[in-house]
Structures are given as structure tokens and as C-alpha cells.
Amino acid sequence: MDNLSLEVESRQEVGRTAARRLRRTGKVPGIIYGIQDPIPVTVNPKELESIFSQGAGENAVFQLDLAGEEKADRPVLVKELQRDAMNDQIVHADFLEIRMDQQIRISVPLTFEGESVGQKMGGVLSVLLRELEVECLPNAIPEGFSVDISEVDIGDVIHVRDLTLPGEVDLITGLDDPIFTVIVPVEEEEEVPEEVEGEEGEVAEGEAPEGGEAEASADESEKKEE
Known part of the structure; x- marks a missing residue:
């Protein structure tokens, strides 16, 4: 103490x-x-x-x-x-x-040290567990457990069993519980604007209306007959 x-x-x-x-x-x-x-x-x-x-x-x-x-x-x-x-x-x-002579059960925080290989390649650290439950004598309670993440690549998953704990500490948290992983960032898809169709009957610039050429020819024929 x-x-x-x-x-x-x-x-x-x-x-x-x-x-x-x-x-x-x-x-x-x-x-x-x-x-x-x-x-x-x-x-x-x-x-x-x-x-x-x-x-x-x-x-x-x-x-x-x-x-x-x-x-x-x-x-x-x-x-x-x-x-x-x-x-x-x-x-x-x-x-x-x-009582100083009796073991107690307590949660000890995890801290993550360094930058992983996966993060340097653009990955994102996803933390799944932030503390471990342990049992030990009061004088042996750790301030925290430090985890070196520098060698972790994208897709790797680190479990509780991968950690090395002090001998005077008994682990209560399950060995197969995942602690963290490095994942590929999810890219947001760009929204493509939908094409807006013109209203029915609307004519694009430079285009003749349907039947326009026939009507023009008919007018010319009438003028010639006059």
C-alpha cells in the first residue's frame, strides 16, 4: 500500500x-x-x-x-x-x-502501445476488450496490462491467450476472448445522381419535333400548288 x-x-x-x-x-x-x-x-x-x-x-x-x-x-x-x-x-x-491475506477478484485495464503494421498500411484498430478480470492478493494488483500492438497486421486478431501475465495473477477472463483486431477501413460509395428524364413531349435543343419535317414538306407543297 x-x-x-x-x-x-x-x-x-x-x-x-x-x-x-x-x-x-x-x-x-x-x-x-x-x-x-x-x-x-x-x-x-x-x-x-x-x-x-x-x-x-x-x-x-x-x-x-x-x-x-x-x-x-x-x-x-x-x-x-x-x-x-x-x-x-x-x-x-x-x-x-x-483482508490483505485473501485474494480478491478485480478488473484491470488494458493499454495499447505503439502503432501496428496494419495501421501504417491504412487499417483501423478495433478494440473489443478494454480490461481483464483477474484474481490475486491485494498487494499484487497491477495498475494495468500493457499490450504491444506494433507487429499486428491487417486481419490479425489478438486473444487473451496471446498475453503474458505476472505469475502472481490468476486470469478469470476467458482465454479465447478477442482483445483487438486491425480491420480494413470501409470506403463509402459515391452516390451517382440519377438522370432526370425530360417531361413527355419536351424536345431537346437542336432536335426537330416528331413529325416536324413532314409538316414542313406539306407546307412547301401547298405553296407550290398556289
């Missing part, structure tokens, strides 16, 4: 109105789950973000200190984090109290 700790306060008021009022003070609501009954708490979101920047991202294991409580040993990790869709700021945090 690298001596990471976060101090929170017990919260008596619950509900949407109380949560909005709390957020106006710069704090956010949270709940501690796990070994004991759920405990509503008040959290400083800036201090929580600081924990993420020092540890294993949002999978960081740290000490949660509840103000006014004598209990000193409460290791936790973030069970669920809610962020504002507009500014990405934390609006609610659920903590899971854990």
Missing part, C-alpha cells in the same frame, strides 16, 4: 438532497462496504484523486481512516467510482474493505 491513506468522516444524512448539499461544500458522499455493515462517509475528492496518482491508479489499495474511530487497520480499494459526465470530477465513491 506504500503507506497511502485517506481520511473520511462518518455521514449521517443520506439521499439525493443531502448529497447535493454535500457536493456544494466541495465534498462527495461515499460508502464503505465489506467486512462490517455499510458505513456512509464523507470524502474529499481531491485527496482521493491524489491517492490514485500515487498508487496503482483507481485499483490502488490504501488505508481508510475514519475520523473518531479507534480502529487503525482498514485497508480498502475503490469498489465503484462515479464521475460527472461533463467534467470527469468524482461525485460518489464506494470503498471495499479487504
Whole structure:
């Protein structure tokens, strides 16, 4: 845990109105789950973000200190984090109290490094899986799994079985699950405008109307007979 700790306060008021009022003070609501009954708490979101920047991202294991409580040993990790869709700021945090000697199941994000051969040839990277579910001891939780995509060509499909994971991590996600592929971009077909036929009876420029020559000849014949 690298001596990471976060101090929170017990919260008596619950509900949407109380949560909005709390957020106006710069704090956010949270709940501690796990070994004991759920405990509503008040959290400083800036201090929580600081924990993420020092540890294993949002999978960081740290000490949660509840103000006014004598209990000193409460290791936790973030069970669920809610962020504002507009500014990405934390609006609610659920903590899971854990035992350091027991394995836990957790989702670890995947990151993709480099540019694939297929992309250099005009292909498009299609990501099908963005995290892996694993089981391990709390101290062995990875911050993420890095995947080198530089040798992947168009049409190649990389599966979970193609990755090399740390020995202290047990994989839960299926080995045959596809992670990503490089596909040929779909070209949009140009729309060919349909030819607009002229209205019935309309004569193109420079063309004589049907029967025009016969009518002209008849007129000339009449003039000669006069």
C-alpha cells in the first residue's frame, strides 16, 4: 500500500438532497462496504484523486481512516467510482474493505502501445476488450496490462491467450476472448445522381419535333400548288 491513506468522516444524512448539499461544500458522499455493515462517509475528492496518482491508479489499495474511530487497520480499494459526465470530477465513491491475506477478484485495464503494421498500411484498430478480470492478493494488483500492438497486421486478431501475465495473477477472463483486431477501413460509395428524364413531349435543343419535317414538306407543297 506504500503507506497511502485517506481520511473520511462518518455521514449521517443520506439521499439525493443531502448529497447535493454535500457536493456544494466541495465534498462527495461515499460508502464503505465489506467486512462490517455499510458505513456512509464523507470524502474529499481531491485527496482521493491524489491517492490514485500515487498508487496503482483507481485499483490502488490504501488505508481508510475514519475520523473518531479507534480502529487503525482498514485497508480498502475503490469498489465503484462515479464521475460527472461533463467534467470527469468524482461525485460518489464506494470503498471495499479487504483482508490483505485473501485474494480478491478485480478488473484491470488494458493499454495499447505503439502503432501496428496494419495501421501504417491504412487499417483501423478495433478494440473489443478494454480490461481483464483477474484474481490475486491485494498487494499484487497491477495498475494495468500493457499490450504491444506494433507487429499486428491487417486481419490479425489478438486473444487473451496471446498475453503474458505476472505469475502472481490468476486470469478469470476467458482465454479465447478477442482483445483487438486491425480491420480494413470501409470506403463509402459515391452516390451517382440519377438522370432526370425530360417531361413527355419536351424536345431537346437542336432536335426537330416528331413529325416536324413532314409538316414542313406539306407546307412547301401547298405553296407550290398556289
